[in-house]
Amino acid sequence: MPAPLAHPVLKNGVGAFIPQCRRLVFHYCERSGSSRGMIEYLKKDLIQFAKEHPHVEVIVTPRPSKHPVIRGLYLNGRDKVVCVRNMEPKDISGKVTLLKESAGNRMKVFNKPVISTTESVRGIWSPFHAAPHKI
Amino acid sequence: MAGLLRSPLVLARAGLRASAVRVCPPTLARTFLINVKPTKKAARDDGFTGSPSSPSEAAATEIGNDSSKYRTEAIPPAVFAFANRLGLNNLSDQTLLMRIVTHPSYERVGVRTNQGLDVLGGKVMEMFVLEYLNTKYPKMPVEMLQEAVNIYTRTTTLELMAKEFGVNDVLRWVHSKPEAGHQLSHRTVKASVVRAVVGAIYSDQGLIKARDFVHAHLLSREFKLETLLQIEEPKRYLSVLMKRLGRERPVARLMAETGRQSKAPVFIVGVYSGTEKIGEGFGSSLKMAETRANKDALTKYYLEEQKDFGLPSDVEIEGKVYTPTKVGDTQIVV
Numbered sequence: 001m002p003a004p005l006a007h008p009v010l011k012n013g014v015g016a017f018i019p020q021c022r023r024l025v026f027h028y029c030e031r032s033g034s035s036r037g038m039i040e041y042l043k044k045d046l047i048q049f050a051k052e053h054p055h056v057e058v059i060v061t062p063r064p065s066k067h068p069v070i071r072g073l074y075l076n077g078r079d080k081v082v083c084v085r086n087m088e089p090k091d092i093s094g095k096v097t098l099l100k101e102s103a104g105n106r107m108k109v110f111n112k113p114v115i116s117t118t119e120s121v122r123g124i125w126s127p128f129h130a131a132p133h134k135i
Numbered sequence: 136m137a138g139l140l141r142s143p144l145v146l147a148r149a150g151l152r153a154s155a156v157r158v159c160p161p162t163l164a165r166t167f168l169i170n171v172k173p174t175k176k177a178a179r180d181d182g183f184t185g186s187p188s189s190p191s192e193a194a195a196t197e198i199g200n201d202s203s204k205y206r207t208e209a210i211p212p213a214v215f216a217f218a219n220r221l222g223l224n225n226l227s228d229q230t231l232l233m234r235i236v237t238h239p240s241y242e243r244v245g246v247r248t249n250q251g252l253d254v255l256g257g258k259v260m261e262m263f264v265l266e267y268l269n270t271k272y273p274k275m276p277v278e279m280l281q282e283a284v285n286i287y288t289r290t291t292t293l294e295l296m297a298k299e300f301g302v303n304d305v306l307r308w309v310h311s312k313p314e315a316g317h318q319l320s321h322r323t324v325k326a327s328v329v330r331a332v333v334g335a336i337y338s339d340q341g342l343i344k345a346r347d348f349v350h351a352h353l354l355s356r357e358f359k360l361e362t363l364l365q366i367e368e369p370k371r372y373l374s375v376l377m378k379r380l381g382r383e384r385p386v387a388r389l390m391a392e393t394g395r396q397s398k399a400p401v402f403i404v405g406v407y408s409g410t411e412k413i414g415e416g417f418g419s420s421l422k423m424a425e426t427r428a429n430k431d432a433l434t435k436y437y438l439e440e441q442k443d444f445g446l447p448s449d450v451e452i453e454g455k456v457y458t459p460t461k462v463g464d465t466q467i468v469v
Binding site: 006007008009010011014015016018019022023054055056057058059075117128 | 287296298300350352353355357358359362391393417
């Protein structure tokens with residue numbers, strides 16, 4: 001019989017969970033003032049972060065005369081860039097967590113409380129299967 | 136690395152060892168290090184050996200002593216991250232990691248490729264998928280079962296899995312020459328890495344760990360098996376099936392209807408074997424609804440799910456008692 005066009009779709013977390021952030025790139029400038037917090041973060045907190053998250057590849061590169069920036073790259077091929085100019089290490093840590101936990105998708109508004117591919121357990125209501133209204 | 140020493144930023148070299156952090160010399164030309172293998176000189180300067188843990192270093196030296204033909208490669212950060220994402224950091228032989236991601240087209244002296252692991256992993260994967268589907272749906276027709284196994288393990292699916300694993304970063308292969316007779320496709324190469332992962336887990340950690348991996352990553356995926364059941368003549372097939380089962384012949388009865396004279400009628404037809412309803416269908420004509428009902432009855436029969444079943448490979452788990460699973464009949468012959 002002809003093979004169907006549909007393929008088995010990933011349900012991340014149902015079986016195994018694959019963390020979606022694959023790489024974090026840290027850019028800083030060695031001279032400019034806006035990178036002061038970033039440099040302190042790189043010295044103090046980054047190595048601990050990299051040890052705790054071995055599935056994330058961490059790259060540190062100087063980028064002279066530019067504001068400090070963190071770029072997160074994801075398994076869906078997209079990337080997220082966050083400028084951390086004039087931020088304290090604490091705030092930068094927050095941004096890193098944000099990038100690490102993201103899946104790389106575009107920001108979406110979710111209007112529904114539940115989104116699922118499986119139908120309801122009890123079935124969708126049908127007038128032919130429900131008890132008729134009795135007066 | 137003179138530029139780095141002058142700067143106020145000094146990272147502890149020892150701290151870098153057990154992580155995927157790489158420090159780059161301050162040149163704009165190397166801002167993005169996508170799949171760049173650190174050269175031996177850079178590795179020494181960085182103090183980054185690439186070995187994730189001490190047991191693997193011991194294993195690496197053993198391999199090095201064992202055969203001088205194959206060199207022990209430093210594991211790049213991308214491969215280290217890839218391994219941790221999939222749980223391959225638990226492999227006792229960490230040299231398998233570079234082997235998994237190297238396709239046979241990447242011919243270099245002293246480099247092991249994933250061909251063996253690919254073949255092994257492919258067979259192992261098929262076996263676990265087949266075992267699971269056969270146990271869960273004992274009455275599934277044979278062609279349908281084969282098709283289902285094929286869909287789960289074919290290159291298209293594995294290519295998608297490879298993308299979701301992040302294989303593109305770590306893959307090592309070589310494009311075919313333009314004048315080559317057969318062009319090697321990217322998707323075949325990606326699929327080979329996924330199979331090689333399964334093969335590596337199987338050979339390194341045993342059958343049960345490989346089974347867990349296949350169940351977690353492959354069988355947890357969503358796929359509607361009902362679409363594979365294709366029946367040409369549902370009424371005739373159902374009639375033959377009921378005869379073989381020794382049950383009363385199927386009779387279709389109209390259960391509910393609306394709008395018979397209108398543009399959009401709806402008929403609900405149920406198929407009964409005696410007093411038991413075995414299938415139900417809806418349609419805009421009586422015939423359509425009856426066909427759907429017959430098809431529903433066949434689907435309910437062939438795709439009957441077992442709940443709380445054990446798999447034949449459970450015998451490999453120590454202390455687990457294996458109760459033989461239900462073996463279904465073959466499909467009806469019309």
